[in-house]
Amino acid sequence: MAPEAKAALFDQFALVGKAFANGRRAELVDVLAQGERAVEALAGQIDQSVANTSQHLQVLARAGLVRSRREGNRVLYRLADEQVEALWETLRAVATANVSGVHQAAEEYLGDREGLEQVSRDELARRLGEGALVWDVRPASEYEAGHIPGAISVPPDEVQRRLDDVPDDVEVVAYCRGRFCVYADAAVRALVAAGRRAVRLDEGFPEWRRAGLPVAVGTD
Amino acid sequence: MAPEAKAALFDQFALVGKAFANGRRAELVDVLAQGERAVEALAGQIDQSVANTSQHLQVLARAGLVRSRREGNRVLYRLADEQVEALWETLRAVATANVSGVHQAAEEYLGDREGLEQVSRDELARRLGEGALVWDVRPASEYEAGHIPGAISVPPDEVQRRLDDVPDDVEVVAYCRGRFCVYADAAVRALVAAGRRAVRLDEGFPEWRRAGLPVAVGTD
DNA sequence: CAACTATTCAAGCAAATTCTTGACAATCAA
DNA sequence: TTGATTGTCAAGAATTTGCTTGAATAGTTG
Structure with missing residues (x-):
């Protein structure tokens, strides 16, 4: 041989x-x-x-x-x-689980996530049913190419302007590109700082789509 | 940022x-x-x-x-x-689907697989129930570390000696380390050349184990 | 202890990778 | 057509990778 x-x-x-x-x-x-x-x-x-x-x-x-x-x-x-x-997703998972430097680099990039509440896909679906507000914190073009049904587009640079649109008694769930995407973190922090309740989806839109969950296209 | x-x-x-x-x-x-x-x-x-x-x-x-x-x-x-x-499995799958050179290199290494029948896990399980003979064509130590229940160990260098153990009317299903492992191919070819009926499992033992299917340990 | 086995370390060299710069090619707009 | 935009190609410098060789280390055996 x-x-x-x-x-x-x-x-x-x-x-x-x-x-x-x-x-x-x-x-x-x-x-x-x-x-x-x-x-x-x-x-x-x-x-x-x-x-x-x-x-x-x-x-x-x-x-x-x-x-x-x-x-x-x-x-x-x-x-x-x-x-x-799928390969990229698995590779990131392996790196997160096994490469010691990932956690430090992630904290350097994303800041301390202590106190930043994250929810799963299932939990997001449940809260959507209960009237939660879902923010898609990606550039508008990405939202239009595909987003979670019911989510509204709040591009990163509009987060500040839109804080007041959120009633005090409604919780916001923010998501963006993935687990290591900063936009949702920033939005949640801004919302919490403004006295609103907010959490982030633990993953991003690609994982949602890949899981076969429903996807909406366009400006809604 | x-x-x-x-x-x-x-x-x-x-x-x-x-x-x-x-x-x-x-x-x-x-x-x-x-x-x-x-x-x-x-x-x-x-x-x-x-x-x-x-x-x-x-x-x-x-x-x-x-x-x-x-x-x-x-x-x-x-x-x-x-x-x-899982990562290695996905990487091979992506390469097989998208890297053009894989097919040529695989043929160079494994020979032409035209006419070499392959069966799936499900099909193997079905045939096991029907009394098919399953050969684990890996070195004995790998068999002992874990194998498909009901399979017998036929290390690569014993294939020739064991050809006569197979009755004419029984079909052999051979498996080894994975899709790109040569042992099962060689065993199937030897069996067919000896007038027996033989096919190979399309994947290998690691995929079987990873799929959560039952595994036997030891010499049986 | 010395001799032996299995593995790691360190130095060195050829080849590959990564980024830069400037030239070139394709398409569009006026 | 001319000029502007967008992307690719080619050459070169700094760095990294992959393998070899020989020495060093850890553990076993006599």
Whole structure:
């Protein structure tokens, strides 16, 4: 049995590992899990040059994780399929459970989550039924591409303006891109500071969609 | 919001990607999915020097994918938890679906699978009930560490000797380490060449165990 | 204790990765 | 067509990775 043939096969598997072997590419996958994006927008999100971003996208494309299509002037990238999202989700879970540095880095990025109440999907569904207000704290374009039915769009930079729309006796559940997304944390903190009651969904919209739960599209 | 803090967090996630970014490390994870192993044995499996293998294992350990314990003068490595297995399984699935080179490399390693019948877990369970013979074509130590109840151990190098034990009218279902494991393929081909009926389980023992199906331990 | 086995460590070198810069290509708008 | 926008390509420098070799460490055996 040729050991080189076995090595060659596993080298192919490793291509997918290589795709996730860089923090910037991981960020790209995370953003693309929200939907299609042009190169320049992606470059902005990961704080890198357009040229570098383009090259990272090609590494992802060679590993089959993303596909692209041209629309006029721009090239739009998207994740290849749902399995890629599942892989990214599992990878984050493994890292969270086993890489010691994740907790410190997460606290550095998100701040101390002590005292920030988180609820599960089931709990959110229950509270929706009880008249809770659900805030989708992502950029408006992501909300329009798909959101939890019943949620209203409150983009990150509008949170302050909308604090007064919330009655004192209504609890807000905020969600955004995922477990490690800052927007919902910031919204909950702002709401609590303004004397309202607020909690965040423990995960994000991609996980909700992947779980097969209902999704609303458009501006509602 | 500090972009360096976000980058640092995703760099932590990327550590797990880096762990899978090398074919030899992927092979290590694949072997470890069968159970605990000492460094020297692992080195043999991946056809590398002990020193190099040790270093790869430390990369895996830093990413939290493996743990080790000393037993006498040997150090035994094992996967950190079931999630790591799940991650490896998903990664292979993504690669199989999206990396074009996988199919060619797999054929190079496994040979043409045209005409090699594969059955699912459910189908194997059904056939077990109907009196089919199930062969566990892995080294005896792996069989003893855990196998499908009702399966008998037929290590790779004993396949030829055991061909005559199989009655003409009984079908054999062979399985080994996983979808890309050669042992079951070889056994099925040998059986068919000897005029017996034989098929292989489409996946391997780790997937069976991970699915929560019953497992037998020992020599039966 | 010395000799032996199994593993890790450290140094070194070739190859790969990551980012930068500037040139080039495709599309759109005027 | 010209100019502006958006993305890719190519070359190069700094860093990291992957493997080798030989020495060092931990534990066992005689």
